[in-house]
Amino acid sequence: MVRLHCFGQSGNSFKVAFLLRALEAPFEAVHVDFLAGVTTTPDWRDENNEMGEAPILEDGALRLTQSGAILTYLAGKHGRFAGATDSERLEVLRWLLYDNHKFTSYFATYRFNKSWGKAAPDPAVSAFLLSRIESAFTIVDKHLATRDWIVGDSPTIADFSLSGYHFYPREEHGIDIPARWPHLAAWVERLKRLPRWADPYDVMPGTRIPPRW
Ligand SMILES: N[C@@H](CCC(=O)N[C@@H](CS)C(=O)NCC(=O)O)C(=O)O
Missing domain, CATH: 1.20.1050.10 (Glutathione S-transferase Yfyf (Class Pi); Chain A, domain 2)
Known part of the structure; x- marks a missing residue:
């Protein structure tokens, strides 16, 4: 099963979660504690993503970041949603x-x-x-x-x-x-209305935090 490093507030991550659900491709969500600042730490960047960003997709040995690259990869892998020509x-x-x-x-x-x-x-x-x-x-x-x-x-x-x-x-x-x-x-x-669409906060982990300002 693929792993998606993500958090509830992340629309960039939801782009991928939404596609995986539409593809009926199960995934394990790995929580990125973005709001606590984890992505800014050198250790997290060294281990996860030098760009300091979510989302990250893991598929076997492949580790991919940038939602656009991940979407393109998944569309190619599943042969759907890439464009017809x-x-x-x-x-x-x-x-x-x-x-x-x-x-x-x-x-x-x-x-x-x-x-x-x-x-x-x-x-x-x-x-x-x-x-x-x-x-x-x-x-x-x-x-x-x-x-x-x-x-x-x-x-x-x-x-x-x-x-x-x-x-x-x-x-x-x-x-x-x-x-x-x-x-x-x-x-x-x-x-x-697409099949299996769901609210981002219901499919990605993390605490929902009311708007501060
Ligand atoms: N172009 C990137 C943007 C990713 C991005 O900005 N993710 C946010 C979380 S939603 C982030 O990690 N930001 C950290 C930062 O800007 O330093 C993508 O589409 O994956």
């Missing part, structure tokens, strides 16, 4: 890169600062992150105005990747996404 697979890669650079990154940082930052978020930092979220969400919302899925006619790992942070409670980020980006919100609801 070479051209679709290239599109999937485009969206994985966009997600990691622009769509997930600013939103995840904004949510983390708001919910679990050690100090109240700096208003200037929050304003900057919100402007980047606004830009990325508007691009994806427009893309989804005329299609059900990010690439092609059925879900791919691009959908699993981009949606990873969109299944958490609104109170953790405080943004009214359905009001501002209705196509994005409708796509999230479509994804929740």
Whole structure:
């Protein structure tokens, strides 16, 4: 059975957990005590991931990090959700890169600062992150105005990747996404109807902590 190093608050980890569940591939969840700071320690980095990040996938001798690489590996291994043609697979890669650079990154940082930052978020930092979220969400919302899925006619790992942070409670980020980006919100609801979708806090370990700020 594969092992997924993850924690409840981690949307990057949920991208992988969500895919594994859709693939009906059982996995053992290994808790990463991120909020206690374990990923910042040299020992953890030496033993687990030099990049200091979750998720990590273990599959036999293979140890893989970066959700985009893990999703690509699992889609290839199981022959599902990779994209139907070479051209679709290239599109999937485009969206994985966009997600990691622009769509997930600013939103995840904004949510983390708001919910679990050690100090109240700096208003200037929050304003900057919100402007980047606004830009990325508007691009994806427009893309989804005329299609059900990010690439092609059925879900791919691009959908699993981009949606990873969109299944958490609104109170953790405080943004009214359905009001501002209705196509994005409708796509999230479509994804929740995929077989074996489950709430991130029900499938990944760790203590649920109410938003701090
Ligand atoms: N691009 C990476 C991002 C992973 C990431 O940022 N994970 C967070 C937890 S959700 C983390 O470990 N952050 C530590 C840090 O930024 O130093 C991926 O998709 O796997």
